[in-house]
Amino acid sequence: MNIPATTVRPATTDVATVELEPLPPLRGRPRSDRIHRAILDATRELLVQDGFTKLRLERVAARAGVGKATIYRRWPSKEALALELLFELAGPHIEVAESGDTRGELKAVVMNSVRSITQTPFGPVIRALLSQIAGNPSIGDPFREMVVGARRSQVALVIERGIARGDLRPDADPSVATELLVGPVYFRLVFGGRLDEAFADRVVGLVLEGYAPRVPPIPRPMPR
Amino acid sequence: MNIPATTVRPATTDVATVELEPLPPLRGRPRSDRIHRAILDATRELLVQDGFTKLRLERVAARAGVGKATIYRRWPSKEALALELLFELAGPHIEVAESGDTRGELKAVVMNSVRSITQTPFGPVIRALLSQIAGNPSIGDPFREMVVGARRSQVALVIERGIARGDLRPDADPSVATELLVGPVYFRLVFGGRLDEAFADRVVGLVLEGYAPRVPPIPRPMPR
Amino acid sequence: MNIPATTVRPATTDVATVELEPLPPLRGRPRSDRIHRAILDATRELLVQDGFTKLRLERVAARAGVGKATIYRRWPSKEALALELLFELAGPHIEVAESGDTRGELKAVVMNSVRSITQTPFGPVIRALLSQIAGNPSIGDPFREMVVGARRSQVALVIERGIARGDLRPDADPSVATELLVGPVYFRLVFGGRLDEAFADRVVGLVLEGYAPRVPPIPRPMPR
Amino acid sequence: MNIPATTVRPATTDVATVELEPLPPLRGRPRSDRIHRAILDATRELLVQDGFTKLRLERVAARAGVGKATIYRRWPSKEALALELLFELAGPHIEVAESGDTRGELKAVVMNSVRSITQTPFGPVIRALLSQIAGNPSIGDPFREMVVGARRSQVALVIERGIARGDLRPDADPSVATELLVGPVYFRLVFGGRLDEAFADRVVGLVLEGYAPRVPPIPRPMPR
DNA sequence: AGATAAGCGAGACGGTACGTCCAGTCTTTAC
DNA sequence: GTAAAGACTGGACGTACCGTCTCGCTTATCT
Numbered sequence: 001m002n003i004p005a006t007t008v009r010p011a012t013t014d015v016a017t018v019e020l021e022p023l024p025p026l027r028g029r030p031r032s033d034r035i036h037r038a039i040l041d042a043t044r045e046l047l048v049q050d051g052f053t054k055l056r057l058e059r060v061a062a063r064a065g066v067g068k069a070t071i072y073r074r075w076p077s078k079e080a081l082a083l084e085l086l087f088e089l090a091g092p093h094i095e096v097a098e099s100g101d102t103r104g105e106l107k108a109v110v111m112n113s114v115r116s117i118t119q120t121p122f123g124p125v126i127r128a129l130l131s132q133i134a135g136n137p138s139i140g141d142p143f144r145e146m147v148v149g150a151r152r153s154q155v156a157l158v159i160e161r162g163i164a165r166g167d168l169r170p171d172a173d174p175s176v177a178t179e180l181l182v183g184p185v186y187f188r189l190v191f192g193g194r195l196d197e198a199f200a201d202r203v204v205g206l207v208l209e210g211y212a213p214r215v216p217p218i219p220r221p222m223p224r
Numbered sequence: 225m226n227i228p229a230t231t232v233r234p235a236t237t238d239v240a241t242v243e244l245e246p247l248p249p250l251r252g253r254p255r256s257d258r259i260h261r262a263i264l265d266a267t268r269e270l271l272v273q274d275g276f277t278k279l280r281l282e283r284v285a286a287r288a289g290v291g292k293a294t295i296y297r298r299w300p301s302k303e304a305l306a307l308e309l310l311f312e313l314a315g316p317h318i319e320v321a322e323s324g325d326t327r328g329e330l331k332a333v334v335m336n337s338v339r340s341i342t343q344t345p346f347g348p349v350i351r352a353l354l355s356q357i358a359g360n361p362s363i364g365d366p367f368r369e370m371v372v373g374a375r376r377s378q379v380a381l382v383i384e385r386g387i388a389r390g391d392l393r394p395d396a397d398p399s400v401a402t403e404l405l406v407g408p409v410y411f412r413l414v415f416g417g418r419l420d421e422a423f424a425d426r427v428v429g430l431v432l433e434g435y436a437p438r439v440p441p442i443p444r445p446m447p448r
Numbered sequence: 449m450n451i452p453a454t455t456v457r458p459a460t461t462d463v464a465t466v467e468l469e470p471l472p473p474l475r476g477r478p479r480s481d482r483i484h485r486a487i488l489d490a491t492r493e494l495l496v497q498d499g500f501t502k503l504r505l506e507r508v509a510a511r512a513g514v515g516k517a518t519i520y521r522r523w524p525s526k527e528a529l530a531l532e533l534l535f536e537l538a539g540p541h542i543e544v545a546e547s548g549d550t551r552g553e554l555k556a557v558v559m560n561s562v563r564s565i566t567q568t569p570f571g572p573v574i575r576a577l578l579s580q581i582a583g584n585p586s587i588g589d590p591f592r593e594m595v596v597g598a599r600r601s602q603v604a605l606v607i608e609r610g611i612a613r614g615d616l617r618p619d620a621d622p623s624v625a626t627e628l629l630v631g632p633v634y635f636r637l638v639f640g641g642r643l644d645e646a647f648a649d650r651v652v653g654l655v656l657e658g659y660a661p662r663v664p665p666i667p668r669p670m671p672r
Numbered sequence: 673m674n675i676p677a678t679t680v681r682p683a684t685t686d687v688a689t690v691e692l693e694p695l696p697p698l699r700g701r702p703r704s705d706r707i708h709r710a711i712l713d714a715t716r717e718l719l720v721q722d723g724f725t726k727l728r729l730e731r732v733a734a735r736a737g738v739g740k741a742t743i744y745r746r747w748p749s750k751e752a753l754a755l756e757l758l759f760e761l762a763g764p765h766i767e768v769a770e771s772g773d774t775r776g777e778l779k780a781v782v783m784n785s786v787r788s789i790t791q792t793p794f795g796p797v798i799r800a801l802l803s804q805i806a807g808n809p810s811i812g813d814p815f816r817e818m819v820v821g822a823r824r825s826q827v828a829l830v831i832e833r834g835i836a837r838g839d840l841r842p843d844a845d846p847s848v849a850t851e852l853l854v855g856p857v858y859f860r861l862v863f864g865g866r867l868d869e870a871f872a873d874r875v876v877g878l879v880l881e882g883y884a885p886r887v888p889p890i891p892r893p894m895p896r
Numbered sequence: 897a898g899a900t901a902a903g904c905g906a907g908a909c910g911g912t913a914c915g916t917c918c919a920g921t922c923t924t925t926a927c
Numbered sequence: 928g929t930a931a932a933g934a935c936t937g938g939a940c941g942t943a944c945c946g947t948c949t950c951g952c953t954t955a956t957c958t
Contacts (some may be wrong), residue, residue: 021258035930051359053277058918067931072920123295124359131355134414135275135348144416176408179417184400190358190410192368202400204392210434252907253949279911282939291910296941476902477954483904499807501725506944515905520946572807579803579869582862583723583796592864624856624874627865631855632848638806640816641851650848658882700933701923707935730913739936744915 038064039071048124052082052132082129083139084193089122089146096154102167103208105158106181110200118195127189147205152178162211172211180207241269255298262288263295267309272348276356306353307363313346314371320378326391327432329382330405334424337409342419351413376402386435397433404431479522485662486512487519491533496572500530500580530577531587537570538595544602550615551656553606554629557599561633566643573639600626610659620659628655703746710736713744715757720796724754724804754801755811761794762819768826775880776841777830779855782872785857790867799861824850834883844883852879 041064047055057078061068075081095114096108117123132139155178162168184203188195245398266288271279281302299305317340320332341347356363379402386392408427414417490512495503505526509516522527539563544556565571580587603626610616632651636643714736719727729750733740746887747753765788768780789795804811834840856875860867 032930051355053355056918057920061931065931067933068920069922069932070930073929078919111312113282127358128355130358131276131352134351134354140416148415154397175424176423176430178406179408179411180427180430183409183411185407186414187403187407188412190354191372192364199400201395203404206400206431206434208434209436210430210432212433251905251951253909255908256949280939281941285910289910291908291912292941293911293943294909297908475900475956477904477956479903499803501790501803504944505946509905513905515903515907516946517906517948520904526945575806576803578806578862579724579800582799588864603847606708623875624871624878627856627859628852628875628878631857632851633855633860634859634862635851635855638802640812647848648737649910650845651852654848654852654882655878656882658878658880660881699931701935703934729915730915733936737936739938740915741917741937742935743933785910 004084035064035066035111036074038082039066039074040085040088043081044089044121044125047082047085047128048121051128052078055082055128057081058156077138079132079139082132083142085125086129086139086143087146089120089125090116090143092116093120093122094147094150094154096158098157098161100165102158102162102165103204105161106204106207109155109158109181110185110199110203113182114195114197114200117189123189130190131146148178151182155181159211166213167208168211169213177207177211180210231329236428248360249400251263259288259290260298263290263298263305264309265314266290267305268313268349271306271309272350272428276302276352279306281305301362303356303360303363306349306356307366309349310353310367311370313344313349314340314367316340317344317346318371318374318378320382322381322385324389326382326386326389327428329385330428330431331424333379333382333405334409334427335421337406338419338421338424340411341409347413354414372402375406378407383435390437391432400432401435404434421422458651483512483518483529487514487522488533488536489528491529492537492569492573495530495533495576496569499576501502503530503576505529512533525586527580527584527587530580531590533573534577534591535594537568537573538564538591541566541568541570542598542602544606544638546605546609548613550606550610550613551652553609553654554655557603557606557629558633558651559645560649561630561644562643565633565637571637578638584602596626603629607659610645614661615656616659617661625655625659628658707736707738707742708746711738711746711753712757712760714738714818715753716761716793716797718801719754719757720793724750724800727754727800729753741756749810751808751811754758754797754804755814755885758801758811758815759796759818761792761797762788762815764788765792765794766819766822766826768830770829770833772837774834774837777833777874778876778879779872781827781830781853782857782875783869786852786867788871789857789861802862820850820886821838823854831883838885840879841885849879849883852882 026109039060043055046059046063055078057068057071060066060123061071061083064071071081073086083145093112096105096112099108117126129139133143134140152174156174159168159172159174159177161171163172181203184199185195186192188199192198263284266284267279270283270287274280279302281292281295284290284305285295288295295305298342317336318375320329320336323329323332341350350357353363357367358364376398380398383392383396383398387394387396405427409419410424411417412423417423487508490508491503494507494511503526505516508514508529509519519529523532541560543579544553544560547553547556560591563660565574574581577587581591582588604622607620607622607625608614611618629651632647633643635641636647641647711732714732715727718735722728728751729740729743732738732753733743738744743753747756765784768777768784771777771780784895791800800806801811805815805834806812824846826845831840831844831846831849835842835844856871857866857867860871865871
């Protein structure tokens with residue numbers, strides 16, 4: 001995934017961008033990448049520890065060994081800072097490789113979500129930011145467009161390939177497939193319940209069954 | 225649904241609770257029910273308007289025409305106040321009436337969620353409290369136990385009845401059914417997407433199909 | 449000294465006042481003298497401990513084992529309560545007995561003040577209330593009229609008798625005598641310094657000397 | 673007079689103190705002298721208006737156009753703030769110039785007190801703080817040491833010079849002279865009575881008379 | 897004896913101020 | 928010109944009291 005930088009002037013190592021936007025003479029002390037990292041790391045730790053509501057920029061600054069103004073110079077708000085962190089952490093968990101196995105690819109979709117939540121810092125961070133994504137457009141809109149959009153695309157590809165292989169019926173609807181595969185995972189993130197492979201198997205099993213090619217309609221025996 | 229009172233001393237009208245916890249002599253001026261309502265109403269309005277992060281008890285007090293101390297006398301924290309509100313709003317949207325129609329009952333499950341989110345104050349309120357439910361055990365645990373538990377029970381009943389009617393296969397698993405039916409709804413609440421009847425129909429359709437009684441695998445009637 | 453009650457309806461033991469103000473029928477439960485005492489005692493203790501600024505009626509009520517309203521029923525304000533306490537404590541230290549000995553009577557004036565400050569609860573109480581007496585007319589005016597006035601009268605009598613005895617010169621001015629005798633004592637109460645008999649002796653000595661009958665003016669030698 | 677700073681880090685203009693306490697590098701934005709003044713001025717106005725008991729730091733902050741935290745950053749308590757104000761106001765009214773005229777110098781002592789009380793903001797301020805000086809060591813002790821001590825020294829000098837000139841008798845006791853000269857003034861400040869030149873004259877007259885050289889009991893040596 | 901009326905302890909109530917913490921900005925020195 | 932440090936205004940926090948107001952109960956007088 002390719003996530004847009006929030007900062008006006010990018011970190012100096014981001015050579016590509018510098019080449020594209022050759023910023024003028026570039027005077028004075030250059031911004032430090034080390035500081036950028038330190039701030040994001042401190043934000044992650046405190047966000048996981050205390051939640052977004054209790055995230056204090058003063059503490060972030062202290063933990064990062066940085067002046068508050070340095071943070072405000074790089075991000076316009078606490079939300080923007082959280083958003084960059086979210087992009088950074090969400091990126092790696094989207095893609096699904098083509099494997100020739102429809103069940104396997106569907107399971108990869110679900111397990112990507114499960115693992116990102118249970119085994120990486122992304123889990124606690126998104127937990128802390130769910131309300132912001134749901135209710136704060138300045139975070140929610142970019143997140144939807146970039147991260148959710150990317151995931152939907154991946155799922156659409158998986159469905160397409162399944163149809164092509166004849167594993168799914170031709171009218172299998174990719175527009176609710178993401179919800180059906182990933183919705184249960186996020187439901188458990190919020191409302192509790194095990195997030196493991198068995199759970200993923202059941203979800204995938206039901207979706208596969210639900211999207212299976214129809215057998216010729218067998219007349220059901222009349223009740224009574 | 226039966227929601228436990230958060231207040232130490234219950235409102236005087238709550239006769240049932242008084243009977244269960246026969247509080248001693250009851251001295252001093254009794255707490256006012258009218259004020260209790262006013263505070264919850266003010267909380268709801270501001271929570272919907274600004275989200276949990278920006279909810280200010282000082283404003284709640286002002287809007288309810290109440291002193292701050294009166295709020296702290298009844299709830300130990302902003303979270304506890306939000307929790308009571310959540311219970312109150314969540315209650316009415318859980319139950320599913322038996323109708324004899326499995327598809328209809330499953331759809332009722334989904335549509336109850338959809339309507340509670342799109343057409344009642346519960347939607348904005350839970351949006352604002354998702355992070356607290358997910359990450360703050362003092363809110364999350366009671367909510368899971370009471371509200372989510374109640375919904376799971378209702379779904380289990382619907383599945384049972386569906387099996388009994390022969391509309392669902394006997395091994396249809398009620399333990400992920402709630403996730404499959406309601407998970408997609410909450411996914412869209414957070415990550416965007418239409419929440420309407422068409423969406424509910426697709427979700428229900430897929431679950432019905434996935435849980436449909438299996439075609440007897442062997443002696444398939446010879447085509448021809 | 450005779451101090452007027454602040455309360456609208458006086459304690460029942462204050463017979464004299466009851467006779468003067470024969471309050472109508474007097475229905476309902478009568479006010480308790482025991483409570484009156486308990487409140488004044490609690491006030492005294494807390495006033496001495498914490499000063500007037502930090503005197504809390506809620507604590508007075510608690511210490512006296514009394515409801516707050518019971519205090520407000522009897523005194524309109526914290527100041528009025530303090531004033532009654534002040535009257536009660538100031539009373540006993542005013543009078544000076546005629547002894548035939550002018551120096552002795554003057555010393556009695558000073559020592560009355562010294563002892564009231566160093567050896568009775570009046571000392572700490574008035575210390576705590578000095579600012580109120582000086583700056584709050586609702587306390588200062590009655591106090592001046594009753595307590596200070598009484599002291600001035602006593603001093604005037606002492607001076608008169610001293611003149612009559614020929615110990616003081618006929619134009620000895622009683623209008624500043626109180627200030628000269630008692631002012632130094634209160635000066636030390638506020639600004640520090642020993643308050644003992646030696647101090648009293650020096651003050652009295654100087655006043656006696658200053659008010660002594662004039663010797664025939666001896667022409668002082670011209671300085672050079 | 674030389675008054676000690678209450679602030680941990682002194683205002684930058686207070687060069688002398690900086691030299692005595694060479695605070696390290698001096699980082700961050702320095703504290704503003706203008707703000708220091710504004711706070712003291714606002715405190716003075718409100719203290720005069722309402723007395724110490726009703727002095728509200730929130731109002732001081734508002735009137736000074738300052739955040740509350742700025743006040744707490746500089747003074748640990750309302751009392752400390754009042755103390756600095758007191759020092760500032762008391763300073764100018766202590767000194768007594770040598771004039772060669774003993775009566776005049778004694779009168780200067782008394783009139784300094786009278787004028788400071790009747791014609792400068794010091795009057796209302798000390799009126800409001802009398803109880804604190806008398807009963808609160810954290811205010812009283814420094815005040816006694818600095819301000820009262822300074823006044824005692826001045827009076828001692830006046831007495832010494834009077835003895836040297838032969839206007840006062842050699843054993844005139846400076847240790848109670850301050851009480852006798854200034855005590856009456858503070859007595860009237862608290863307990864009422866005119867504070868004017870006539871009053872000063874009477875006080876001075878009596879002290880002069882009381883301390884006058886004794887008539888030679890035995891045949892005085894013939895002049896010349 | 898019962899009715900009437902206050903007194904009383906307890907504690908809820910709307911407010912005001914407390915002293916603390918942060919948000920977001922500004923001002924200094926150091927690099 | 929960027930950075931760390933930290934002062935600055937302003938707003939909310941959660942607590943403590945103020946002075947008032949219900950409550951249930953007690954203690955007296957009046958009928």
